[in-house]
Amino acid sequence: MEVGGKKINALNVVSNKEHKGFGAGSIDLNNVSAVIIDKDGEEAYIDLGALHAKSKVEKGIKFSANKEDVPNGRRCWIVWIAVDKREEGMYYAGATACEMLVDTEARRGWKILADHVNKMDYAMKRRIVLDGLSDGEKAALKRCLIEYNEGMWDASTDELKEKLG
Template sequence: MQKLNLTGTSKHQTDDQMKGLSAVFLDGDEVFIDNGAIHAKSRLEVGVKFVDDQSAVPDARHIQGLWITLKRQENGLGYAGAMPFDLWIDDSTKMGYKKLSEQVNQMDKAVRGQVDVQGLPREVVNKLGAHLQKIRPDLWENASDSFRQAFSS
């Protein structure tokens, strides 16, 4: 397939910035990565109609998301950015609520290497951190100091 260079450049900067971006979800006790979230097509979001008013989905469950990014560090590729976001989804009505602008802003901050998990409950931070450390110990070892510090107990 031929690549269309609609921007007039041989490489689009956003593609390069997004290569190291992933989304980690904590849904109940399950922690998983779903890169479909980058384009609002995670397994949680597909088939869900999102509304602008959270009160329209009163029986929704809260799902914690975390944008994480990778960056080449001194010793190799490692975790660099981490910014949280929220989803509320009611499976019975296939309706949900999310603050899209906040999600995009948090994604941008993660891409820029910012780490801020202070607003999350410690147990959530611990679960997400343990999962990231377990799935790729090499990325954890090469993580930025700010990333590891944010997830240390």
């Protein structure tokens, strides 16, 4: 999205565009976005690059499925956010958190790709799975969602609000 000539990140909102071509009808990412939580919950921001493993924290990082390969990695999270529409309006319908370790200096990282794919699917199925997030990380996610669109936060489920405190 561009505002005043400056590109800004935004959550995807349910689209009326129909995807045609290979894989049409198999998966719809129009209503899924990603929030990155970094720096022990001090930073939470929308990064649509995560949909293709090209978020700010993932760029230039060689990922391994072995945690031991990243002894100095900092913990980061990708939180898949699905949005939907109902009578009350747009709301945050699904939210699932996936852990990563990233060592920017060594350009190495750890993540379990299957977990990221499954959690994205869970978010699209309107599940709320935020296990493992610290209180600070939950607060950062909540702040990010409210700052992006307080009306969507207000219309969201009690389950999401309770899990984020």
